[in-house]
Amino acid sequence: MIEINIRKRIRTFNELDYIQVKTSFMPRAVTQITGPSGAGKTTLLKVIAGLVHPEEGTLSVNGEVWFDRAKGINFRPRERKTGMVFQDYALFPHMTLRQHLLYGTRDEEYIERLIEIGQLGKFCKHKPRHLSGGQQQRLAILRALSTKPKLLLMDEPFSALNSSLIEDMMRDLKTLFNELQLTCLIVSHQQRITEAFSDFTFSLDTPGE
Amino acid sequence: MDWLPILLSMKLAGITTLILFFIGLPVAWWLSEKNSVFSVIVEAVITMPLVLPPSVLGFYLLLAFSPQQSLGKWLQETFDISLVFSFKGLVIASVIYSLPFMISPLKSAFMHLPKSISQASYTMGKSKFQTLWYVLLPNIKPAMLTAAVLTFAHTLGEFGVVLMIGGNIPGVTKVASIAIYDSVESMDYQLAHYYSLVLFALTFIIVITVFILNRRLGKSPLE
Incomplete structure (x- = not known):
């Protein structure tokens, strides 16, 4: 509560x-x-x-x-x-999608699951500037969940x-x-x-x- | 042409930049985070060398380092160190004189980063140091380069403070800017030209390199 x-x-x-x-x-x-x-x-x-x-x-x-x-x-x-999902996403400009999740956890299996939930498998090596607004927002949600x-x-x-x-x-x-x-x-x-x-x-x- | 003054200038600028880099980063970060009367006073003191005539700063540093004054006397008696007319003294004076050139670009870069990226890192269980190291510093690389180069170039061209603290001792305190002054004084314009051209070329190459590197590093994250 x-x-x-x-x-x-x-x-x-x-x-x-x-x-x-x-x-x-x-x-x-x-x-x-x-x-x-x-x-x-x-x-x-x-x-x-x-x-x-x-x-x-x-x-x-x-x-x-x-x-x-x-x-x-x-x-x-x-x-x-x-875990916090910010309105402006607050993504780290220098990190790739996978690095964002690795910053929260070292559990590779969990990271794969998060990427699957966000349907972002193709973009693991992309930095935020190479993602669309929707993809950035999904990454922000996944990152907030990465620390369980x-x-x-x-x-x-x-x-x-x-x-x-x-x-x-x-x-x-x-x-x-x-x-x-x-x-x-x-x-x-x-x-x-x-x-x-x-x-x-x-x-x-x-x-x- | 004696290359020693040029090498001495490069050595002084290199050491000053290195020292200021490690002092400047935490101070700039602290200033960007704080908004108190104390931090404003600290920032004003750091900015003073930017507006103060170098001879004023040099004069007070000369007094402070003098073995007849309390600080100089204490250094002399305790550590057997004399800062006046020595290379060590030049380094300390340069560090003080070039403080704003290192700290201002770094502070400005920290302040331009969205606050939410630090906050996101904190909510992920990271400490302030981890956030600085893994999130903030990688995103201010262009500013770090600019600050280091500005400090280096500024120290390279230092004259007033260097003259007051170091004088004109060949091989010890006679840096390039002093060598130019010395050549003009002795009417050797040819030598003054050589030293000036070398300094001009050096600083031009440094500035051009920074522009090129910053173009590569400094793209907006959302471009």
Whole structure:
């Protein structure tokens, strides 16, 4: 179970605002996070990953406290080891597709399986600049899974993929998630598509509301 | 023509560049990550040699290294090292004088990398050092080359600081720029021409090489 109760200041166009989240996410399930633009969905994922620090609150994952402002507890991102799919993919320009996955794991068999899920077998030696937008996005998903994380945070992970590819990937990813007993939080504007993939939905309101 | 001043200049520039490379990388990375009053002050101090007249810097370094002053006296008494009018002194002065030429391009390169690639590495369980080594440094190779060459070329052409700290001791502190000045002083324009032409050719070749290498290395990742 992920239990979160945080308050984080965010800077909007001309003023300071805050997001306040108090909820819990079911373990080993996929939860879709929805909300209007600027509601703080990406910030929420970054707070959970430890990349952004809230001003107040607590965060615990499966009973382990990752963040507690009052007690001064704040696990570093590398200690949390959440898999994260970034909106801008955040691929490493100098690494080939296979090197991206090798950076996360040395398990060759697992790497082959990930490449198969992403249908990227032909592009193992390609660097990001030689991949299309959709291929880059699939690589970003596979890289986030390469460390076999227990918690996967996905920020608009399917925005550059066509619907048939999304369906194929979702089916294979769901199987992998079950095997890894993985909890997944997914932010997406393609609600209709990701609804089929999700077990729960959490709605984030506009800041200040 | 005596080639010793040219060789001495090359030696000074090479050693200075090497030292500054290892000092500059961590400092530039630290500056790119921090945004505090302290880091701003550090950056301002590092940038000072860029705007300060070399003679000013040279004068204060001369005072500091002098055996009559506390630092120079301490170095002399503790390690038996005298930095004034010595090659060691020239190296230290050059390192200080060329600091911004190494650090600015590196810092700028670090800052231009998307923050998310470091963050992606951290979420994969990697430390700051691993991220620097495996993710950031391979992506700033052109800037590393530019910074090293700028530092080398700048040190090669150093005059004011070198003159103040090193003077004009043949084989020890008489570098190419001092040799040119010395030749002009003694009205030997022919010799001054030779030294100048060699320096001109050297720096031109270095700059051209950097342009060619950077064209190969510096393509945008998404081109």
